Amino acid sequence: MLAMNDVQAGYGNVLALQGVSLTIQPGEIVALIGANGAGKSSTLMAISGIVPCRSGQILLKGKSINGLAPDRIVAMGVSQVPEGRRIFADLSVQENLDMGAFLRKDRAGIRQDLDYVFALFPILAKRRHQYGGTLSGGEQQMLSMSRALMARPQLLLLDEPSMGLAPLMIRQIFRIIKEINREHKTTIFLVEQNAHQALRIADRGYVIENGRIILTDRAEKLLANPDVQKAYLGI
Amino acid sequence: MDYFIELFCSGLTRGAIYALIALGYTMVYGIIGLINFAHGEIYMIGAFTSFIVATVLSIYGFPLAAIVVVTGISAAIWSSAYGYTVEKIAYKPLRNAPRLTPLISAIGMSILLQNYVLLAQTSDFLPFPELIPEFAFMEPVAHIIGSSDLVILVTTAISMLLLTLFIKFTRLGKAMRATAQDKTMALLVGINVDRVISATFIVGSLLAAIGGLLIASHIGQINFAIGFIAGIKAFTAAVLGGIGSIPGAVLGSLILGLTESFATGYVSSDYEDVFAFSLLVLILILKPAGLLGRAGTGKV
Incomplete structure (x- = not known):
């Protein structure tokens, strides 16, 4: 569905993404976890065409979407739920x-x-x-x-859907994300600081740090990974 | 009492014209946060286009109704083309520049257009053909309100109504409101923001052109500098009502028009600007965001 090959992106002199590579298969739920300012939102904004891509390639269903206007990307089936809901x-x-x-x-x-x-x-x-x-x-x-x-959308980008919500509401939102994925075969790319919740519903996960992907694995393996536990799960 | 009503009516007429221009300022500000100082010139170009088309058609002896319609449409198209082009060449390349830069560009555009008309046309005042006849049914009240005042009020009211319906219910109108609120989110739902911005300039220019046609036939003469004064006044009205707010622009314009009219009638026409701008200062002290504006929209 989506592939990012060594993508560098950012505004002005700041490169928020310093070479991000990842792939998302159709029908998957993929989580991207990382600390504040690691480049999670910028990854989504680069896919949506808001943050300009400096080098590397973003492929949607095999076609390059580098430099495409945001409305054309929406027309190709990519929708985003941005951070802070907007x-x-x-x-x-x-x-x-x-x-x-x-x-x-x-x-x-x-x-x-x-x-x-x-x-x-x-x-x-x-x-x-x-x-x-x-x-x-x-x-x-x-x-x-x-x-x-x-x-x-065929690909739904979700940026911090749990932010600022009560625990009960968070559970409901994640249940519905899972439901959307199952019923409509909508591919979901989920960015979360709430790594635990995100990895529980995801098939696979990526860990981003300082604009680079440092780790990728099946979600359940990431949940069990001691480094991930220490850095992002607070265990 | 008659005198009061007469001043009231002429104040409303004045306010209506200001409103037609002020809407262009406030809509553009709402959507890209820019005071489009060239907007007064768009209005002036509307008046000049009207002058040329109306004069030519009068020479060929077309019926008055046909002249009015063709003149109105030509002025609207021509002014819109200018408004669209000004945005494309003077503001769009500066979309991500610091806020002061497009403001300076706007002032430059204003000076350029004024001098272009000065050179291409004339520096003299031109007599504008009388397009609005004295209606027979207006005769009993003619000492209070003239036919052209009535035409201006009715035309403005219809324009406002259409604009409101357009903004409220059409796809493009909704996209304009969405873009004004959050440009990034508008992009994320697939709105072509550049096109929406162009459309905003076109709608604003169209209203200004209608204002230019109406005021030119009301006053009976035009020159290249009329856009400057009218632009400053309409801008004042937009700020008075709360820049960025459409109902605010209309309210501010009517208040400004009435204030000027009463100041002229009861004090002296020399003092109309003093009253108008004192009112502005007063409102900005008491309610810095304007009457219907929202606080904290940042500085110009």
Whole structure:
């Protein structure tokens, strides 16, 4: 689905990614874990075409997407739920979802996906005409995920979906991520500081440090790895 | 009492024209955080285009209604083309530059366009053909409100209504609001932000062109410098209402128009600007973000 080959990317003089290589197979859940500032968000932003790629290659379904405009990348089936959710605060919940389906023209399909996200998160149906900014943190996370799903992505990029949420809400969000993956065969690339939760639902994981991938393995092996435990799992 | 109502009506008319221009300032500011100082010139170009088209059509003896429609459409298209081009050559290359840079570029664009019209046309005041006739049904109230005031108010009201519907309900309108709130997120949902920004300049220019046509036929003369004064006033109105806010721009414009009109009527026309700008200073002291603006939008 996705391959990054020795990608260097960043703004100005700062290279947030100093040679990141990874691959994601169709239908997988892959977690990217690492400390603050290690380059997790930049990896996702480079895939979405927001952070410019300086060298190396990003391949989506075998085609290079280097230098492609962000809207073209969305059109190729990549949606992102960014860090901090970035809800359009002055747009209603419904309008936020409309924006998620911005590039789609198939009305019937859009309606179907709207029903799907409302079934996934019934609270959003209740809040439909409220402004996005009036929602609670958990509801905003649901809205942000739903907005991304409205594009009917093949690859869903999730940046810190658990950040700032109550434990119960975190569990619900991770359960739904798993469900989206299973029911729609949506490939998921998950960035998390909450490494424990992320690795529990992921198939494989990558560990990033100072803009470089330092370790990759099956998720259960990473969970059992003493170095990972010490550095990221707090065990 | 009649005098009061007369001043009130002429204040509303003035405010309506300011509003048509102020919307361009406030929409562009809302979306890219730039005070487009060349916007007044777009309005002036709208007035000049109207002048040329209307004069030519009058010479050929077209009926008045046809002249008004064709003039309006030509001015709107021509001004939009200028607005679009100004953004493309003067602001787009500076999208990631420090905020002061595009501001200077805007001032440069303003000076360039003024002098271009000065050289290409004339420095004299040109008589603008009378496009709005005195309506018979307005006769009983003609001492209070003129026909052209009525046309200006109605046209402005319709433009505002259409703009509101456009922003609220269309795909592009929603994309504009989304882009104004969070440009990166707009990119992430697949909005072509460059195109949305262009569209914003086009809509703003179109409204300014309508303003240019209306005011030119109301006052009856134009020259190359009218954009500067009108631009400063409309900018003041936009700041008064809270720059970035669309209802704020309309409210600020009406308040400014009324203030000027009453100052002219009850004090002296020499003092209209004093009152207008004193009001601005007062509001900025009491409510720095403007009447309907949000605090903390950063500095210009």
